[in-house]
Amino acid sequence: MVNLAVADLFDTPILPGLATSENFISAAEERALIALIGDCELTPFQFQQWTGKRLTCSFGWKYDFGTGCFAPAEPIPDWLLPLKAKAAGFAGLDPTDLVQALLIRYDPGAGIGWHRDRPVFEHVVGVSLGQTARMRFRRRSGTKFERAYVPLQPRSIYHLSGESRNEWEHSIACVDAVRWSITFRSLTRAKGLPLSDLTS
Numbered sequence: 579m580v581n582l583a584v585a586d587l588f589d590t591p592i593l594p595g596l597a598t599s600e601n602f603i604s605a606a607e608e609r610a611l612i613a614l615i616g617d618c619e620l621t622p623f624q625f626q627q628w629t630g631k632r633l634t635c636s637f638g639w640k641y642d643f644g645t646g647c648f649a650p651a652e653p654i655p656d657w658l659l660p661l662k663a664k665a666a667g668f669a670g671l672d673p674t675d676l677v678q679a680l681l682i683r684y685d686p687g688a689g690i691g692w693h694r695d696r697p698v699f700e701h702v703v704g705v706s707l708g709q710t711a712r713m714r715f716r717r718r719s720g721t722k723f724e725r726a727y728v729p730l731q732p733r734s735i736y737h738l739s740g741e742s743r744n745e746w747e748h749s750i751a752c753v754d755a756v757r758w759s760i761t762f763r764s765l766t767r768a769k770g771l772p773l774s775d776l777t778s
């Protein structure tokens with residue numbers, strides 16, 4: 579195992595294409611968002627026979643890991659639109675680029691395993707609520723992994739693009755108190771491929 583970088587300071591870019599910022603929203607906004615997420619119907623993440631401990635709800639587009647289908651979902655609700663616009667501003671995107679919103683609640687003991695986000699999505703912009711979590715990154719280097727870590731503080735935002743999004747996998751270590759995240763994503767620009775070719 580090679581420890582490439584450990585981020586001790588938030589706001590320090592540790593990987594190309596990874597941007598983070600603390601205090602992106604206020605404590606009052608955080609409380610309001612947590613309450614609004616509480617009003618949504620979150621369901622356990624399903625992957626084939628396996629039911630994850632985290633609860634999710636997708637808007638705009640959803641990817642069903644059970645069927646492998648990528649499909650339109652309920653529109654992004656109005657209460658998420660100001661946050662979406664602000665998140666787009668942070669990422670240097672137009673708010674209309676962010677066509678998917680994913681709400682996640684991680685109860686104690688829940689995390690997310692190693693993955694890269696589905697290729698149908700391009701930019702990934704995430705806001706953290708409730709509890710600090712450790713986002714881990716790894717990239718194969720010969721027979722070993724290069725690794726990097728970033729603490730995701732409540733009320734902070736991150737933007738994954740470029741190398742950090744495409745070349746590195748990420749995961750979230752299991753939390754010991756409830757954490758919520760709101761992730762906005764853009765769709766991969768056409769590249770001449772039909773959507774069905776991007777959902778693999």
Ligand SMILES: O=C(O)CCC(=O)C(=O)O
Nearest residue numbers: 682690695704750759761
């Ligand atoms: O909870 C988060 O901030 C990250 C979630 C994630 O990596 C994903 O849904 O692909």
Ligand SMILES: [Fe+2]
Nearest residue numbers: 693694695748
């Ligand atoms: Fe992810």
